[in-house]
Amino acid sequence: MVSFVISLVALFLGYMFYSRVAEHIFGPDDRETPAIRKADKVDYIVLPGWRIFMIQFLNIAGTGPIFGAIMGMWFGPSAYLWIVFGCIFGGAVHDYVSGMLSLRHDGCGQAELTSLYLGNKAGKAMVLFTMMMMVLVGAFFVYCPAIILSGIWGDRMMWVLIIFLYYVATTMLPIDQVIGRIYPAFAVSMLFMVLALGVVLCIKQPALPEVWDGLQNWGAERFGLKQSIFPALFVTIACGAVSGFHATQSPMMARCMKSERQGRPIFYGAMITEGVVALVWATISSYFFFADGWKEVCTPAVIEDFQGQSALSLIQYFDAPTVVNIVCHSWLGTFGSILALLGIVAAPITTGGSSFRAARLILAESFHLKQKSAHSRLLLSLPVFAVGIALLAWQIGNPSGFGTVWQYVAWGTQLMAAVTLWVCTVYFVQKRKCYWLTLVPAIFMTLVVTDFFLTSPTTLALPYVPSLVAAALITLAVTVHFFWWRRQYSR
16 A cells, blocks of 8 residues: 555656646747637637546546556556656656647647658558547447446447437537536546545555565466566556557647646646546555455355466456446445446546547548538548448457457557657757657657567567567667757757
């Protein structure tokens, strides 16, 4: 528990001090924001700051900092360090600078920023990659919540239709009519759930593995996990540490802000809040798996079933959604079960709706089409919905196949983070500002995504040491190219 408390304090201090460093380097001012300059009462509309924070938090969080943190803690206490340092120096900086860049460029998206600062070819590639990611996320978050809801009441296909119609509404309607009203309520419920679970943890004060007990792969010893901490941990825990998906969501809020000075609490603050969520669930996971907490919350029949079985069967049986459901029901009662339902069902649904909306905005930027009229929004939304329906139909017919594809999404979001951090670094160079703020995390994330692609069983599956050496050489080449470009640019 000591590592948990220290980590919470570190996140708080990170927001209090390092966020001001990032803000000072970027330099927000009193210029007119896109929400005022380009107001269209659809995508560009001023919303209250607290509402924007709640929407931003829910958009970037979803179930990511919950499920990712649970699976990431299987590697052991090293997950604490990644959540804290990754969030403060990587993820929150990534979210703040990319969000402010969008704010400075009329609320444009990640792909457009990539085109502006890394070139047209990189921008076009990012358009295709981001569109694929957004539609994939949206389709995935239709069927999975439908399965859970149908287990409670109703037909599965009925829930698929209801969820998809909700996506249509969030994609088409003005942002203040659905997203602006519903999302803050869901965000409050998630924050309340995390606060309540944090209080229970403090009351129980279980004896947990601490950071100083060793940063080795605890999962290899206890569960027989074959993946190494680097780079698997840094991809498993994306939301809650560093996630490129966030840069696809921030432009929506950049179009609703009345002042650039709101950027620090909205972009940096929402990411730190997400880090707190990840810390709470990582600690719960540590208690559940490493301190035999699962025996406290499970029925005697379940406990008896696991007698004599391998430890690996624990993480195979108690997947992340199951852990959330069991813990919330056991610790928080019936009310906790409702909160768990919101976390497992409402959060991914809202994330999926935001993903489809982001896809529409990306297309609008690519074709330079205004979105004030419903006809224009429908024109761009129809192909997005068509591809989403096709992916959804394929998923229903091949559920295991889609699970395989989903494994690439975690790597994809970290690749997007690396690209976005390089975009931010180039911007700082051009503005004669301290580019080291984003350069260091850009180099690190480049190493992570390159090594993961080379060594992961789902990609090339090369031997560990040669993969790490190759990834280091590729990262070094990218870094050398950057400094060569910076020197040429300075001349």
